[in-house]
Amino acid sequence: MKPRVACFEGPDGARIYQLPLRAFPHLVVHAYVVLAHGYAALIDVGSGSPESNADLEAGLAALRDTWGEAIGWADLDRIVITHGHIDHCGGLGFVHSRCDAPVAAHTFDLAAVRDHGAYLAAQIPAQAAFLRWAGVEPARVAELARAYSTLLEPLPGSEVTTVLSGGEVLDGRFAVIHTPGHCAGQICLRFGEVLFCADQLLAVTSPRLTPALLEPHNGLAAYLAALDHVAALPGIRLGLAGHEAPITDVYGRAAALREGHLSRLDQILELCAEPRTIVELAAAIYAELANPPPPLITAQAIAARVEYLQSLGALEAVGSTEAPRFRRTSLVWTRSIL
């Protein structure tokens, strides 16, 4: 597949090129090249898979050959990583084998960006404890952990030279907005009237959430606060996300995503008239999907909502309130009597 590069207008004559990369067999991620009067930035670098690296290489070649831009690896002044998920940052080692542009990423995602393989390997015990807590059978948890660890390959990362915290203006061009919930160190970048919105807002799907109990700074409360932050930015005319189509109505999309979360919360509260584990809730909620996502994803999505409802006092755990990481059995959730 030849990547179909798309071009968008940025402020003051800047050009933004969207490079679609085959991050994984069923997942296309977007990298962006921003060209602004002699300045060149690459936003996100793909997964580091052979296909993703080849598409990135072909995308840059298309900028020269099809779009007439005098740009090559050596011309990049900056690499920005929007968040520490592998589809966005896994290609960093490959990119740094081609150029030495300085890398900017949020302080909460430094470990994931610097050495993604080691970061993922270190997550396995916590993920296994989480799945048990969520109600996955212990034998199945062990099976999933084994399967997951065999998938992990060492993935060269790279040093982050510019550590972001949100609120700064990077290179005098990009206003950095910290948007956790999906990923602890996720950032959106405002570039004039354009918002690089990473996986905070997607045109079609609702970004998956990581519960705060599994990874601090995440969860639904953080995601909704970040959504409000983005929706309060004045004058955004275009959202360019990490996946899916450009978003022409960022404010409308933010409102729709919020609405979708609220109706999901109602659904969970209704189901919890009877005590249920996270896995039972996920099975009921994702029953309508022909190909539901894997249990770790669905359990995380439901847990992010359950912990949110618990924080509001609307749901409670039956039995122990032991810390989830140290539990060996699952928790059962029920509606609180308000």
Ligand SMILES: [Zn+2]
């Ligand atoms: Zn992501």
Ligand SMILES: [Zn+2]
């Ligand atoms: Zn993504």
